[in-house]
Amino acid sequence: MFQKEYDVVVAGGGIAGVAAAIAAAEEGAKTAIVEKTVFFGGLATTGLVYAYLQLCNGKGTQVSFGLAERLLHASIKYGPDTLKKKDWGRTPWQPGDGTYSTEFSPASFALALDELLLNAGIDCWVDTLLCGAEKDGENRITALEAENKSGRGRLAAKAFVDATGDADLVRRAGGATVDGMNFTCIWAMHHDPAADPDNFPASFPLRYLAGKECTAHGVGGREVSDFILKSRTLLRNYYDTRYASGEASRRTLYPVVLPAMPQYRKISRIVGKNCLRDGQAMTRFEDSIGMAGDWRSTEKPPWEIPYSTMIPEEIRGVVAAGRTTASEGEAWEITRVIPCAAVTGEAAGVAAALAAKRNVSPDDLPYEDIAERLIRRGVKLHLSDVGLAGR
Ligand SMILES: Cc1cc2nc3c(=O)[nH]c(=O)nc-3n(C[C@H](O)[C@H](O)[C@H](O)COP(=O)(O)OP(=O)(O)OC[C@H]3O[C@@H](n4cnc5c(N)ncnc54)[C@H](O)[C@@H]3O)c2cc1C
Incomplete structure (x- = not known):
């Protein structure tokens, strides 16, 4: 039995988990990330999904910022890319530069993700399987159980992020989930x-x-x-x-x-305090933590992502990130892809770090405090912030 204590523990090291861990560490939290494979990046690396979809609305307006943009740059740091703008890195993306998206080598991206996590001082646990959750009497997760070469361990933290791609932490804690097809x-x-x-x-x-x-x-x-x-x-x-x-x-x-993880698109997501649904593109949410474009067509408008869709209905002490956040129908098509995983990951990391600092559950945080930190990190929260008129 190995035992460790942190401010924040992130379960799952896909794009959402990496973004969450980096954001939490940058916000001052002693952070660990637990990943069952030997690579960070999840489907984007281990799963060979080599296309970083767009950070813009397809019509010249950037909508995803912060870690979503930093990770796109990381995906091509060790080459190659398919960005139309070839002097990438020297001048910022401009509307005339073509769609702000790229293809990448999964191996290059995996190397760059290691570098980012290590530079941020994050305690990285790979080849380590989350296999249980401990809760207190108020349904709040207090520790996760993990299994690796040392045997069974217990990683305690003040706040957790479920970035497992299938809500594994919330489900193991007894929370409700909805499965995808x-x-x-x-x-x-x-x-x-x-x-x-x-x-x-x-x-x-x-x-x-x-x-x-x-x-x-x-x-x-x-x-x-x-x-x-x-x-x-x-x-x-x-x-x-x-x-x-x-x-x-x-x-x-x-x-x-060959891919070393199952290439499921939608496995399972939390039942959240709120759920993002069909028809809610271009909608202003008062608790938006960022935005994501619609990769399916340049004619389809972007989405704001509400913080309340990242908070499980019953289980406390945890924020969901990536394809496990509460969304359904076409909304799940948006939240499940790489840029939005980074957007929700960054917000989850910020919220978890803040919750840990105040020793409260992430669902007890005032939204304004999360928003203030995200804005400071360069994230644009609302459509109106980038000149688009939300409903
Ligand atoms: C076939 C296919 C094509 C796609 N095409 C694109 C595309 O072109 N562009 C795009 O942007 N997106 C695409 N996507 C979607 C996108 O790749 C993923 O949905 C996105 O990367 C999800 O990120 P995530 O971090 O939420 O989850 P994941 O990538 O699933 O990461 C979750 C991580 O948690 C780990 N984990 C899970 N359970 C445990 C546990 N119990 N203990 C420890 N670790 C655990 C996993 O090993 C994994 O590393 C595609 C998906 C599929 C399946």
Whole structure:
């Protein structure tokens, strides 16, 4: 049994968790991050999802700032990129520079994330599985249980962030969650002579194969195992078909890197104090912690993200971040992607650090205090802050 105490513990080291940990540490909290794989970045690195979607509304207005922007820059620090603006880093993005998004190498991004976390002084626990939550009599999480090579451990903190991608911490604490539906698919990197050499990354293009079949949720051990094996079967069938047709051989077309986590889009999210819903794009929320564009079309407007969608209905002492925040329908399509994971992650880290400092639960914090710190960090909270008229 190993025991540690922190101000803030972040469960899950995907983009949301990394943003939360960095923000909490920068706000002065003694912070730890717990990740079950050996890489930070979650789906963006371990899952080979190599596209950092846009920080703008597609019509020339930037809407996501702060860590969402810093992490986009980190994703290409060790090269390469597909930004249209090629002098990136020297002059700020301007509306005429094209969509503010890029593709990246998952390996480069993983290296840059390590660097950011270590430079921020965060206690990084990789290869460490969250496997339980302790609560006090007021339903407030006081410690998480983790398992790694040392055996079973207990990481206590004054505030927690659930950035597990599937609300694992809240669920293990007994909180209510809602499951999403997914279809079998696989993104993998392979060598392909038919690939467009101008495409990124030229040597190892990604192969995206989507299955037609709708699968169940991703919260059961059996289901996850079946999903992973089915998705890899898709890939084998693809190679078999192309080899059989004679257009490629095993010497020219072959897999190079496979995703090391299940590529579920929507596994499970918290039941929050509030829920972001269809039709709420372009809506002003008085407790907005930042904004995210709609990646599906430049004709679709951006969204403000309310803090109340990050607070579980019943479980206290914890803020949700990333694809686990409370949203449904098309709103979940927005909150689940990389830029919005960074937006909610940063807000969760700020809130957790503040809660720890005051020794209160994140749901007890006045929104104005969180907003004041986010603004100081360069985050724009409302559509009106970037010249867009919210409803
Ligand atoms: C096929 C596919 C294509 C996509 N395409 C894009 C795209 O083009 N652009 C885009 O922006 N987004 C895309 N997305 C969505 C996006 O990649 C993710 O939803 C986003 O990265 C989620 O970030 P997150 O931090 O919320 O969660 P995750 O990336 O899931 O991170 C959660 C982390 O928590 C860890 N964890 C979970 N449980 C535990 C536990 N019990 N103990 C310890 N650690 C734990 C996981 O290992 C993981 O590292 C795509 C998703 C999929 C599946």
